[in-house]
Amino acid sequence: MEAENFSKLLNEVVSNGKINFYYYSDPTSSNIELHHLAIPFPGELTPLDLPFRWHTEKPSEELVDAIWDDDSHAWIENSDKSQPALIAKLQANNEALKKKMDSYEQAKIADAQKSDKVVEALSGVQKGQAQTTAVLTQLVPMVQELAKSMKTVETPKEEGNE
Known part of the structure; x- marks a missing residue:
């Protein structure tokens, strides 16, 4: 069943030719990669549909270890x-x-x-x-x-x- 879902998803991505990137941030994780992880996703999600800790805004390239700050609603430096x-x-x-x-x-x-x-x-x-x-x-x-x-x-x- 998972293979069918994956195939369906892959076909949708290929047919639409559109992949959006969303960014996951878990500032409490000891794994630095989870502080700012880019996630390719077929289609678009509205801000209301975004899962917990997913963000549409890409972190700045200048940030060494970007994490999402809930207070300012922006990426900040953690390093x-x-x-x-x-x-x-x-x-x-x-x-x-x-x-x-x-x-x-x-x-x-x-x-x-x-x-x-x-x-x-x-x-x-x-x-x-x-x-x-x-x-x-x-x-x-x-x-x-x-x-x-x-x-x-x-x-x-x-x-x-x-």
Whole structure:
């Protein structure tokens, strides 16, 4: 029975003289040939009649390992060694470096602001120490005078004079 179907199909192809190519894509397959396989088919299929993962659009010759992307409805590069893949990888690396550089700059600015606050705090401490030193400088002679006067008032009395 299969031989009869094949013969009928072959006769139809030969009589019509028309063979259409459809392209099968299984991006999950470990067999790279199934990523973009050309399938000759006699007659035409409408987009609604196409089997799962069959596509009418031919992949670009520039693509090393073309796979069908369901999101963009187009063939995309799967190989990480192709020029578009390398460019995409470089662009991603460039973006990552830009983000790191931006975060580094922000950290640098934050550190500078913290340093300014520490300098302000130290300056305030120094001013406070200077004021304390000035007050102590004025108080020390007074305390010394007071201590001298207390010494004279508290001179020990002789035991016999009481």
